Amino acid sequence: MQPLDFSAACPIPIRDYPHVLLAHGGGGKLMHRLIGEMFVPAFRNDLLEAQHDSSVFELAGQRLAFTTDSYVVRPLFFPGGDVGSLAVHGTVNDLAMSGARPLYLSAGFIIEEGLPMDTLWRIVSSMQRAAASAGVQIITGDTKVVDKGKGDGLFINTSGIGVVEHSLTIAPRSVRPGDAILVNGDLGRHGMAIMAVREGLEFESTIESDSAPVSGLVSELLRAGVEIHCLRDLTRGGLTSVLNEISEAASLTLSVEETLIPVREDVRGACEILGLDPLQVACEGRFAAFVPERDADRALAVLAAHPLGAGACRIGKVMEQASARVLLKSAMGVQRILDMASGEQLPRIC
Amino acid sequence: MQPLDFSAACPIPIRDYPHVLLAHGGGGKLMHRLIGEMFVPAFRNDLLEAQHDSSVFELAGQRLAFTTDSYVVRPLFFPGGDVGSLAVHGTVNDLAMSGARPLYLSAGFIIEEGLPMDTLWRIVSSMQRAAASAGVQIITGDTKVVDKGKGDGLFINTSGIGVVEHSLTIAPRSVRPGDAILVNGDLGRHGMAIMAVREGLEFESTIESDSAPVSGLVSELLRAGVEIHCLRDLTRGGLTSVLNEISEAASLTLSVEETLIPVREDVRGACEILGLDPLQVACEGRFAAFVPERDADRALAVLAAHPLGAGACRIGKVMEQASARVLLKSAMGVQRILDMASGEQLPRIC
Numbered sequence: 167m168q169p170l171d172f173s174a175a176c177p178i179p180i181r182d183y184p185h186v187l188l189a190h191g192g193g194g195k196l197m198h199r200l201i202g203e204m205f206v207p208a209f210r211n212d213l214l215e216a217q218h219d220s221s222v223f224e225l226a227g228q229r230l231a232f233t234t235d236s237y238v239v240r241p242l243f244f245p246g247g248d249v250g251s252l253a254v255h256g257t258v259n260d261l262a263m264s265g266a267r268p269l270y271l272s273a274g275f276i277i278e279e280g281l282p283m284d285t286l287w288r289i290v291s292s293m294q295r296a297a298a299s300a301g302v303q304i305i306t307g308d309t310k311v312v313d314k315g316k317g318d319g320l321f322i323n324t325s326g327i328g329v330v331e332h333s334l335t336i337a338p339r340s341v342r343p344g345d346a347i348l349v350n351g352d353l354g355r356h357g358m359a360i361m362a363v364r365e366g367l368e369f370e371s372t373i374e375s376d377s378a379p380v381s382g383l384v385s386e387l388l389r390a391g392v393e394i395h396c397l398r399d400l401t402r403g404g405l406t407s408v409l410n411e412i413s414e415a416a417s418l419t420l421s422v423e424e425t426l427i428p429v430r431e432d433v434r435g436a437c438e439i440l441g442l443d444p445l446q447v448a449c450e451g452r453f454a455a456f457v458p459e460r461d462a463d464r465a466l467a468v469l470a471a472h473p474l475g476a477g478a479c480r481i482g483k484v485m486e487q488a489s490a491r492v493l494l495k496s497a498m499g500v501q502r503i504l505d506m507a508s509g510e511q512l513p514r515i516c
Numbered sequence: 517m518q519p520l521d522f523s524a525a526c527p528i529p530i531r532d533y534p535h536v537l538l539a540h541g542g543g544g545k546l547m548h549r550l551i552g553e554m555f556v557p558a559f560r561n562d563l564l565e566a567q568h569d570s571s572v573f574e575l576a577g578q579r580l581a582f583t584t585d586s587y588v589v590r591p592l593f594f595p596g597g598d599v600g601s602l603a604v605h606g607t608v609n610d611l612a613m614s615g616a617r618p619l620y621l622s623a624g625f626i627i628e629e630g631l632p633m634d635t636l637w638r639i640v641s642s643m644q645r646a647a648a649s650a651g652v653q654i655i656t657g658d659t660k661v662v663d664k665g666k667g668d669g670l671f672i673n674t675s676g677i678g679v680v681e682h683s684l685t686i687a688p689r690s691v692r693p694g695d696a697i698l699v700n701g702d703l704g705r706h707g708m709a710i711m712a713v714r715e716g717l718e719f720e721s722t723i724e725s726d727s728a729p730v731s732g733l734v735s736e737l738l739r740a741g742v743e744i745h746c747l748r749d750l751t752r753g754g755l756t757s758v759l760n761e762i763s764e765a766a767s768l769t770l771s772v773e774e775t776l777i778p779v780r781e782d783v784r785g786a787c788e789i790l791g792l793d794p795l796q797v798a799c800e801g802r803f804a805a806f807v808p809e810r811d812a813d814r815a816l817a818v819l820a821a822h823p824l825g826a827g828a829c830r831i832g833k834v835m836e837q838a839s840a841r842v843l844l845k846s847a848m849g850v851q852r853i854l855d856m857a858s859g860e861q862l863p864r865i866c
Contacts, residue, residue, distance in 0.1 A: 174641070176633055176634045176637040177562075177637070178633050178637070180633055180634055180698060183633050184632065184633060185629075185630045185632055185633060186627045186628075186629060186630065186631045186632075186661060187629060187661070188629050188661050188663065189661075190627070190659065190661050191627065191659055191661030191662075191847060192661075197659060200659060201657070204636070204637065204640060205640065205657055205659070208640045208641060208643075208644045209623070209640075209643070209644055209647070209653070209654040209655075211653045211654075211655060211656070213620075213653065213655035213656075214654065214655050214656065214657070220656060221620070221656040222653040223620065223655065225575075225576075225578060225580070225619075226576050226577060226578035226679075227576060227577075228575060228576035228578070230575070230677075232620060232622060232655065232656055232677060233622070233656050234622035234623070234624045234635065234656055234657065234658050234675055235624065235658045235662045236624040236625075236626050236658055236673060237660075238660045239625060240664050269566065269575075270563075270571070270573065270582060272582060272583070272584035272675050273555075273559070273584070274584045274585065274586040274624075274675075275586075276586050276588060276671055276672045277536045277540070277541065278536075278628070279535075279536060279537060279538050279858070280535045280536065280622055281535060281536045282529055282534065282535055282536075283526055283528050283530055283533050283534060283535060283536060284526045286536060286538045286554070287526040287527070287528070287554060290554060290555065290558045290559075291524070291558060293558075293559070293561055294558045297559070303561045303563065303564070304558070304559040304561075304564065304575055305559075305561060305563035305564050305573065305582065306563075306564065306570060306583050306584055307551070307555055307559070307564070307570040307573040307584065308584050308585045308586055308673075309540065309541055309547060309550060309551060309555070310535060310541045310586045310588045310671075310864075311537070311538050311539075311540050311541030311542075311863075312541075312588050312668060312671075312864060313538065313668075313863065313864070315665070316667070316668035317666070317667060317668070318662060318663075318666035318667070321660075321671070322664075323584065323586060323624045323658075323673035323675075325584055325622050325624075325673075325675035327582060327677065329575065329576075377775075390810060416845075431532060513661075513663065514660075514662060514663070
């Protein structure tokens with residue numbers, strides 16, 4: 167019917183994967199393969215190939231960052247946030263991970279017919295509060311409505327523009343042997359907050375999502391003169407996916423210690439009940455920072471002085487070996503390779 | 517469960533509209549009310565309040581345009597295009613309507629679990645061809661997968677960044693009494709191409725969508741020194757919505773003549789069968805241009821010299837009256853008010 171000349175064969179073997187699976191969106195190996203083997207080669211350009219959280223380009227002598235994310239979290243409201251605040255924090259954080267100061271967001275709503283109007287209003291109000299507290303403006307938008315049964319309440323896309331106001335290249339290729347690996351707090355709360363609601367788990371206290379804008383933390387690090395090499399927020403696939411992505415992009419071995427990685431007891435307990443690995447669970451207000459050893463203590467002090475970095479700590483370092491792998495030293499002192507999950511541990515977590 | 521302080525009441529009266537309707541995404545009065553009464557006041561800022569196709573802001577002495585659109589067209593493939601090419605053309609055109617040269621796009625995919633992998637590949641390939649021919653790069657992206665039955669094959673969001681390389685303010689507020697109103701070709705083909713497929717209508721020849729990137733046409737107008745006052749692409753709600761939007765934003769009366777508005781016979785016939793008004797049907801490669809009368813003939817000559825403007829013509833003018841309304845003079849010479857449709861004429865056309 168239509169003049170298609172898609173002469174090239176589908177780069178994902180149809181025999182193995184005739185259909186898109188939930189796991190193709192899960193932050194693990196299948197998603198990385200879909201992106202790396204289909205999207206990146208198809209849209210081939212240097213900026214996309216950098217495969218960082220944001221794309222950084224120069225315009226009129228000014229470096230800008232540009233990023234996009236769609237938010238399909240289920241349920242729409244969860245302890246500590248909702249799809250609206252998440253859609254602001256997630257995109258603000260992707261800009262911050264390139265070392266950019268977030269300025270402007272777009273908001274694209276795909277609403278399922280029948281969504282209660284006051285649910286939409288609660289979410290829009292929440293987006294606005296999140297934007298105001300992150301210091302960004304939502305300056306353009308789009309509204310689509312799809313038939314009942316062809317969506318799931320509400321999906322929100324936010325794209326963002328930020329400005330890079332320093333001369334560092336904050337990206338996986340800047341990671342160097344000897345770099346310290348830091349995180350800004352305990353891991354896995356966002357994912358477990360959502361799973362607890364979905365699975366109806368009851369704990370003594372409610373696990374609240376860590377969803378928050380971390381751009382303020384990044385600007386504090388920059389202001390303190392920390393030579394940041396790389397930043398990456400610990401979203402889909404959790405710490406495990408992030409470390410593997412950076413290790414692969416930098417072609418370096420990373421080594422982390424299990425006893426140094428902060429996970430709250432209630433999160434650990436919920437993970438055990440559900441058979442999940444907390445190192446693979448998404449956060450939405452946590453990131454890993456790669457900084458030179460000489461700046462590590464100062465960076466930790468800066469992070470710890472900020473309310474969103476109170477639990478900051480050092481979890482490992484970048485090794486000399488030029489092979490892409492992640493080593494985890496367990497509490498027992500045994501070292502093993504920390505491999506990326508192949509599939510979908512937690513569907514629709516963001 | 518969650519610390520919401522949405523103390524302000526929902527600005528859309530819940531009594532009248534307890535739920536979001538398909539019509540809230542249809543480009544007519546209900547959508548404008550949702551945007552104007554909920555989104556714009558909630559996200560209040562000057563850039564959003566301009567309510568143009570893109571938001572234009574200045575950074576480091578350079579004016580930039582930023583826009584977003586989600587594409588939920590059904591079916592995914594239609595004569596003359598698919599959701600992928602549409603997602604590129606639509607966002608490129610929104611940038612062009614602010615007089616910006618489109619540079620970079622983002623691509624956010626929301627895939628329904630079970631989408632055939634080669635369908636995704638066909639669409640991705642089509643996006644790439646459309647981007648290449650429009651001279652833009654897709655530099656950042658996101659992939660989400662939702663459970664089977666919670667989406668509809670594929671939704672794509674594209675956001676775009678462009679650069680404004682002239683000193684004009686191309687926006688509704690620049691429209692002046694006496695301006696000529698031009699269009700770059702016949703109307704309604706995109707919407708009717710899709711409706712013909714959906715309704716199984718058969719004609720002697722297939723109606724093909726007019727989906728195309730019009731940024732080249734805009735740059736030709738600028739190069740020729742045409743003092744463009746306003747541009748608006750004729751998407752959801754068609755010419756009728758666009759004229760009403762501009763009239764309202766400029767607080768001026770617009771007058772157009774039915775006999776001057778180009779609609780192909782097959783499109784007119786399909787509209788008659790389905791009981792649709794071709795002036796309310798979406799195009800995806802057509803726009804209205806408001807230019808000073810002294811530049812009108814030159815603008816028409818520039819448009820007509822371009823393959824995508826071969827059918828360019830003048831359809832009316834801006835009147836002296838400072839009241840927001842659109843007058844349509846019929847073939848019989850009778851003048852009536854051309855009012856915006858309230859609801860959803862053509863759901864999920866883009």
